[in-house]
Amino acid sequence: MDNPANGSWRELLGLSYAPVAVVLAGGVLMEASNVYLTTSLLPTIVGDIGGTGFYAWTMTAFLVASVISSMLVSRILITRGSMAAYLLAFGLFGLGSLVAAVSPGIGVFLAGRAVQGFGGGLLAGLGYALIQRALPERLWAKAAALVSAMWGVGNLVGPSAGGAFGQLGVWRPAFWLLVALAAVLMVVVVRVIPRTERAAAGSAVPGVSLVLLTAAVAMVSIASIVPAGVATAVVLVVGLVLGVVFVLFERTAKAAVLPRVTFAAGKALKWVYLTVGVLAFGIGTEAFIPLFGQELGELSPLLAGFLGAALSLGWSLSQTVSANATRVAVIRRLIVGGPVLLAVGLAAYSALQVDGPAAWVVALWFVTLFAAGAGIGVAFPHLAVAAFSSVEDAEEAAKASAGINTVFLMASAFSAALAGVLVKLGEPSALSSAHLLLSVFAIVALLGAFPAWRIVRSGVARKADAPQLTH
Structure with a gap:
């Protein structure tokens, strides 16, 4: 039952606060479902407008833009105020959806995805940042849970909608629907979101770091379209060097x-971030899973869409169970076991890739991807606590925890770009591409057990009493 002192679900979803809750949760839901909506529709999209070689770029463009905007949420909120910030976020998301809907070719579509990503990154951040400003304190916990739950809902809504449109052989109406939803929510924002005061930004924009990071991801993405061989190797090395320069800077x-x-020196936070990065790396396979499902498994767009969401569904559900762990020994096993389970799941899914599989093999595809996602979910809540525990100052602890989402987005962007390179190297055989992509990613995931072990050895893994993290 709800504790009246802490507010109730009935109050949050009642007439007084429901419109605010709709905006906060709706923005995150649009960001979450859009990821799986697009991956479900990608085979249909490239079949219509071409650009198979840029397949991975549809995710990379979105993720890079989300990384940039996610780091600007606080700055925009402070300098522009809550209403303007939300109108900007929904406006950019709607504009990007519009550009994608009318795109005649893959180049324009990628531009739309980038604009979408920038707006989506703002929406995801604002969904949490505005809870304190738009709702009374007694409803904060319930509102945070509602917003967090939207990622799980997006795991179902995105593939369902994308698969339904793909089943009909159309994709543009899906993006027109996003335009309409963004417009409706902008009207709701004007009516219900409380205005906040504006102030000068407290810190400078990390411009150099953003340029280095974007250039590094861009170079890895370019590797997926240059001629295979020396050119691919050179571009990958340049991207790696830029990544190293980013870290040094x-x-x-x-x-x-x-x-x-x-x-x-002596802090465990770098090991926390490395573990988060490795776990996030597994997400890079998601963009190609629906494609493999359709080409190898001959699945319908609807079923292939759900296959693509199986990994994130495993993540979303497992973290709700894992967060209940209280024994230190169990928590330590979950942190180290997370990357291992991710690796085993991806390796098993790779081993099961065949042309024209039997129904039971397809069922195992879902099971192995769900298990891989569970590897992310069982470790993630405890990595948040490890981030808190790695520093003593309260303000720095908050920054350290916030950095987890930033690292996750950065690693996701790199992995999406690298996934495109590996799939290209396996062409023209979809089976070879699947084996290469999944095997390499399984190896990377297994390497994540080392930084996870270093976290455990540092002694910062404690009770999971921090809020759950979301992607």
Whole structure:
């Protein structure tokens, strides 16, 4: 039952606060469902407007833009106020959806995806940032739970909608629907979101870091379209070098993306971030799973869409169970076991890839992907606590925890770009592409057990009493 002192679900969803809850949760739901809506529709999209070689770029463009905007949420909220911030977020998301809906070719579609990503990154951040400003304190916990739940709902809504449109052989109406929803929510924002005061930003924009990071991801993405061989290797090396330069710059930069304590000697935060990065790396396979499902398994767009969401569904559900763990020994096993389970799930899914599989094999595809996602979910809540525990200052602890989502988005962007390279190297055989992509990602996931072990050895893994993290 609800504790009246803490507010109730009936109050949050009642006439007084329901419109605000709809905006906060609706923005996150649009961001979450859009990811799976698009991956479900990608085979139909490239079949219509071409651009198979840029398949991975549809996710990379979205993720890179989301990384940038997610780091600007606080700044935009402070300098522009809550209403303007939300109108900007929904406006950009709607504009990007509009550009995608009318795109004649893959180039324009990618531009739309980037604009969508920028707006989506703002929506995801504002969904949490506005809880304190738009609702009374007694409803904060319920509102946070509602917003967090939208990622799980998006796991179902996105593939369902994308698969339904794909089943009909159309994709543009799906993006027109997103335009309409964004417009409706903008009207609701004007009516219900309380205005907040504006102030000067407290810190500079980490411009150099953002440029280095974007350039690094862009170079890896370019590797998926240049001729295979020496050119691919050169572009990948340049991307790797830019990534190293980004890390080196972050160590001494006054305006940085990551908290300064990340690089302090004797602190466990760097191992937390490395583990988060490895877990996030597994997400890079999602964009191609519906494609493999349709080409190898001959699945309908609807079923292939759900197959693509199986990994994230495993993540969303498992973290709700894992967060209940209280024994230190169990928590430590979950942290180390997370990357291992992710690796085993991806490796098993790779081993099951065949042309024209039997129904029981397809069923095992869902099971292995769900297990891989569970590897992310069982470790993630406890990584948040490890981030808190790795520093003593309360303000730095908050920054350290916030950095987890930033690292997750950065790693997701890199993995989406690398996934495109690996799939290209396996062409023209979809089976070879699937084996190469999933095997490499399984190896990377297994390597994540080392930084996870270092977290455990540092002694910062404690009771999971922090809020759950979401993607």
